[in-house]
Amino acid sequence: MAAFMPLFICGLCTLLLLAALYVSKSLKQSTLNMPPGPFPLPVIGNLHLLDIRRQDRSLMTISEKYGPVFTVHLGFQRTVVLTGYEAVKEALLNTADIFADRPAIPIFYHIQHGNGVFFSSRELWKTTRRFTMATMRDLGVGKRLLEERILEELHFLVDLIKSFKGGPFRLRFLNTAPTNITFAILFGKRFDYKDPTFVTLLRLIDEVMLLLGSPFLHLFNFYPFLGFLFKPHKMILKKVEEVCVILNKHIKESKKTINGNNLTSYIDALVFKQQEEKDKSNTSFYDANVLASALDLLMAGTETTSTTLQWAILLMMKYPDIQRKVHAEIERVLGPGCLPTFEDRKNMPFTNAVIHEVQRFVTLLPHVPRCTSTDTYFKGYFIPKGTTVIPLLTSVLLDKTQWETPDEFNPNHFLDADGNFVKKKAFLPFSTGNKRRRNCIGESLATVELFIFFTGLIQKFTFKPPPGVKESELDTTAEAGFTMRPHPQCACAVLRE
Template sequence: MAASALALLGPSVTLVLLALLVLATLLYLRNSVRPSPNLPPGPPPLPLFGNLHIINIKRQDKSFMKLSEKYGPVFTVHLGFQKVVVLTGYEAVKEALLSNTDEFLDRPPIPIFYRIQHGNGVFFSSGELWKATRRFTMSSMRDLGVGKKLIEGRILEELHHLIELIKSFKGEPFKLRTFNTAPTNITFAILFGDRFDYADPTFVTLLRLIDEVMSLLGSPFLHLFNFYPFLGFLLKPHKMILRKVEEVCVILKKHIQASKQTINANNLRSYTDALLFRQQEEMNKAKNTFHDEHVLAAVLDLVMAGTETTSTTLQWAVLLMMKYPKIQCKVQEEIKTVLESGRLPTFEDRKCMPFANAVIHEVQRFVNLLPHVPRCTAVDTHFRGYFIPKGTMVIPSLTSVLLDKTQWETPDQFNPNHFLDADGNFVKKEAFLPFSTGRRNCLGESLAKMELFLFFVGLFQRFTFRPPPGSTAFDLDMVAVPGFTMRPRPQSTCAVPHE
C-alpha cells in the first residue's frame, strides 16, 4: 500500500520524500550514537518520531502530567529529534525559575517564531538582546503610566466604550469574541498613543488577523513543522501564519512610520515613540540594537501576545459566569455593596471585593491560558542531580502548577474558594503562576491584572450575562481549543442590562 501511494505522487516527489527519510534516519543515528549526558530519565524514544507516539500534540501539557506520574517531576522527552527536559509541579518549576533563574533564562529557536521574528523582539529573543529590550520595555511602560492612575483612566475610558457596544445589542446574542475589542485597544493606545473606533476597518482587520494567527498556532500541522522544519514545504499552516503576520506588519509599519514623523523627544506619547527615540540615540553607535527589524518585532510581540491573553481571559470569565449563575449573582451583590452609588470601579476597590477578586484569580487558574512557554538553558546546568547542557529546550509546565494536587484542594474544579480563607478574605497563593515567574515572567502582568479587574467588575456591575435563548448553562461548551492560548470555543452570550 505504501509503495502504491508513493507511486501516485510521481517519481520526482517520491525521490524527494525518500531522500528526506534517509536524511532523517542519518540525523537520528548520528544523535543516538553520541554519548548521552546525565539527562533526567524519560520514556525510550522511537527512531525518527522520538516520543511523539505517546504525546497528544494538541494537549502536550496533559501528556506531560501523565508522564510525570511515572518519571517524576523532572524528565526527558524526545519531540522528533529534539531532546526536551520537562519540569512539572509547583516545587520543580519554582526551583528552576526562581532559584536557578539565570540558568533557565533563554528561549529556544522555535521554527515558526524564528521565521517571524528572526531572534528579535521581546518574547523570543535571548541573551544580551533580550536583557536590553526587557529593561527598556519595563522602563518605558512605567513612564507611560502602566500600573498607575494614568493607565487606569485609559482602561475606564475603554470600559465605557465597551459598555456602549454591549448595550447596542439590546439583549440579543453576540459573540464572546466581542470582548477582544477593549483589551486590543488598550494595547494599541500604549503602543501608538491612540485608540481605534470599534468600527474602523483597520481595527476590524487587525482583530481578525490576530484571531486567525492565534488559532493557527494550535494546529497539529504547525507543531509538526516545529518538530520537523525541513518538511515545511509539505505543510501549510506555517505558510498561512507568515502571510497573515505580514499583513499585520503592514499595518504596524504604517503606524511606526507615522510615529517617526511626529516624534517629540520632550513628549514621548507611546511605546513606539520611546523605541524610535532610543533608535535615534544609538544611530551613530557601532552596534545599533534597536534597528528597524527589532523595533517592528518588539511592537508585533506586544500586539499579538498583549491582546490575546487578556481578551481570551475575559471571554472565559463571561463564559464561566454564565455556567455558574450563582457565583455571578454573588459577584454582583458584592459589587453593588462596594459601588452602591453606581460609580465606576477603581483598582483599589479590589481590596474591598475579596470574592470578585477570588473569582478573577480562579478564572485564570482554571482556564490555564498558557500551558507552557519553552525556555532553554543559557549555560551548562546542574539541576536536581542531573546535567542539562547549554541550549537544551526546557518546558516548565504551568498546567502542572495550576493543577498541582498538593497546592489546590479541588484542582480540576472551578472553585473561587481556592483564594478565600474561612472568613471570606482574599488569600494569595504562591502556586498561582499564570504569568510564569522569575526574571522572564510576563512583562505585562501588572497591566493585565488591572485590565481584568476593571473590565470584569465594570461589566458585571451593569449586565447579567446569560446563555442565548434556547440554551442553558448545561449546554455551554467548556472544552478549550488549543491555539497560542487555550481559547473557549466560539459561542455567544446575552447581556441583560441592570436598571
C-alpha cells in the first residue's frame, strides 16, 4: 500500500495539471469567436451530456440550444458539430476543400496508420481515391457488366432463402449477396456461401463492425493513452490482423500471376500499379497502402449495402401495406418472370421511394468526422486548422424543415401528389461532395445493388414475421456499431405464385 501511494499521487497531480491546462485552453479559445457550446468540465469535457452509443441523438439535442454550428469537447478533443441540411450542405459542398481532411481517429490510425482510401488525407488520399474510382469503373461499376453480376448473385440469394421453405431465417443471411459483389470486385471471383474463406471473412467483418460501436471503444478514441484499460480496440486489432492475413495471401498470389493485359480484380490492379511505380521514390503504392486500400474496400464496401438491405426487409415486415404496394407495382411493371434492371426504377416510383425512405429513416451512418485543412471562418465563426468537424448526417435525414414526418417511415417523402418519384436535396445517406471530394466512392454501386436485390426479393417472396411475432412487436430501434444496424431478428419468406 505504501508503495502504491506515490504512484497514485503522481497520477492525480498529472490529471489536475491536464485539467488546469484544459480549462485555460478552453477559456483562450472562447476569445477567438469559435462556435458556442456547453462549458467543458475538466478531463471529461462534455461527455456527461452524451449517450455514448447514440452520440448523434445527443448532439441533435445540444444543437437545439446552441444552433446548427456549435462546439463540444469529447474528453480533451475540441470538436465542431454541424447540424441540419443548410449547415452540412454549405460545409460539404460550398466549402468542401476546407473540410476534406480526416482527423487521426485512434482506432483507425492503429489499423491503417494513415493509409488507404477512407481515413487517409491530402495527396495520399487524392491519389489512392482517384486510382480506386478509375479501377472500379474498369471492373464494371456503373456498367451493364456489373449489373449482370448482381442479377446472377440475386439467383444465389433467392435459392438460399428458398432453402428455408418459408421457415424463419436470420436477417443477417441477407448479407451474403451484397458482400459477394464486393468480394468479386476485390478478389476477381464470387465465393460459394459455404466457402471457408467467405464464412471466415463474413464473421470477422461482422465482429469488427459490432465492436466499433462499443462504449469502451469510444472511450479509447477519446483517451487513447488509457488504452491499457480497455479491451475492444485490442480485439478489433486482432480480428483485423486475421483479415489482413487473408488479404496478404491474395496479394502475394497476385504478384506471382499478374498480367497487365488481364486485370480482373482490385487487388490485381493495386499490385500492377505498385509494380509500375516500384522505381519511384514518392509512390503512393507501397505495401502498407496497398494492404490498407484492399482492407478499406473489404470492410466499408460490404457493411453499408448489406445492412440497408436487412433494414429494407425488416421494414417491409413491419409495414405489410407498403410491402403489398411494392408487390403490386412490381407485378404491373415486371410481371412474375422478368428480372429487374436498374433502368426499371424509372417506371417504379413507389418502389424507388421505399428504397430511398429506408435509407433516410434508418440513418445508417450518423457521421464520419472531417477536419479543417486550414484556418477558416464558417457561418461567422472561426474554426482553426486541424479542428475535428462532425457533419451530422442524422440531423440532415431527420431535419424537420426538409421532411414532413421525419421520425416516421413514410415513402411519400419521395413522391409528389401524382405518385411520381421526387429526388430530395436533403437525401444525403452517403454524405455529399463532388467527385474530387469526400463523397462515398461506392455510392453508385450501392444504389444499383439495393434496387436490384430489394426488387428481386420482393418479386419472389412475401416477407412476414416469424410465427408468434406480431408486426407491432418487430424491433426497429438501431443497434450501434460502425453503422446503425437492426437488432438480430428473424424473417419468414413465403414464395409468391
